[in-house]
Amino acid sequence: MIKENIEEVKKHIDNAVNKGKRNADVVTLIAVSKTKPVTMLKEAYDAGMRDFGENKVQEIMEKYDKLPSDIRWHMIGHLQTNKVKYIADKIYMIHSVDSLKLAEEISKQAVKAGRVIPILIEVNIADEESKFGVAPSDAEALIRSIAPLPGVSVKGLMTVAPYTDDPEDNRTYFRALKQLSVDITSKNIDNITMGVLSMGMTGDYEVAIEEGASYVRVGTGIFGARNYAVG
Ligand SMILES: *Cc1c(COP(=O)(O)O)cnc(C)c1O
Numbered sequence: 001m002i003k004e005n006i007e008e009v010k011k012h013i014d015n016a017v018n019k020g021k022r023n024a025d026v027v028t029l030i031a032v033s034k035t036k037p038v039t040m041l042k043e044a045y046d047a048g049m050r051d052f053g054e055n056k057v058q059e060i061m062e063k064y065d066k067l068p069s070d071i072r073w074h075m076i077g078h079l080q081t082n083k084v085k086y087i088a089d090k091i092y093m094i095h096s097v098d099s100l101k102l103a104e105e106i107s108k109q110a111v112k113a114g115r116v117i118p119i120l121i122e123v124n125i126a127d128e129e130s131k132f133g134v135a136p137s138d139a140e141a142l143i144r145s146i147a148p149l150p151g152v153s154v155k156g157l158m159t160v161a162p163y164t165d166d167p168e169d170n171r172t173y174f175r176a177l178k179q180l181s182v183d184i185t186s187k188n189i190d191n192i193t194m195g196v197l198s199m200g201m202t203g204d205y206e207v208a209i210e211e212g213a214s215y216v217r218v219g220t221g222i223f224g225a226r227n228y229a230v231g
Contacts, residue, residue, distance in 0.1 A: 085112075
């Protein structure tokens with residue numbers, strides 16, 4: 001089932017790549033495996049997936065040792081500064097950086113681990129009260145403050161678009177995130193690149209790809225609905 005789901009999602013990705021006149025090799029599918037057991041992740045791995053997204057430090061720690069070491073683990077959820085130390089040597093990329101304080105802690109732990117951690121700046125593109133992320137108008141200032149930190153490298157932007165039944169509703173938000181990345185690129189800030197746009201989930205990843213996504217984060221579309229009661 002998981003294998004078929006992945007094939008289905010990839011077909012939709014190809015269609016969106018064509019429709020948006022994008023380059024196929026710049027779109028990467030992240031399998032969002034939060035709440036799902038290791039057996040299901042292994043199934044996705046065997047079907048070719050190597051990028052997995054999780055939103056809890058504890059869960060990454062539990063799954064990390066039980067699965068192959070060539071998996072790229074993406075932290076996509078809100079991250080508390082006191083937990084960064086547990087994943088600094090494990091995580092491939094952190095998508096959810098929205099404060100200087102968090103970036104400073106990631107940098108500190110990365111230096112300790114002898115590496116530079118790629119990060120994305122999470123932007124609350126629709127200005128939703130319930131969402132994490134920096135306001136679009138504050139993104140550049142935050143990025144300028146993070147740029148000198150030795151242990152992190154800003155690679156782009158991430159957003160969680162509003163929940164909607166009609167993915168077309170989010171097109172303007174995806175377009176706005178793309179435009180923000182273009183604006184920030186034009187500032188030529190040292191140490192900063194904006195090549196990565198992490199946007200689009202099960203309900204709207206095709207629209208996100210048409211508008212420039214390079215990472216799409218798909219959970220339900222691969223693993224089925226989440227059951228938080230038993231998860
Ligand atoms: C859970 C989650 C996803 C995946 O959501 P689906 O709708 O199941 O595809 C993507 N991004 C973030 C940040 C998430 O927390």
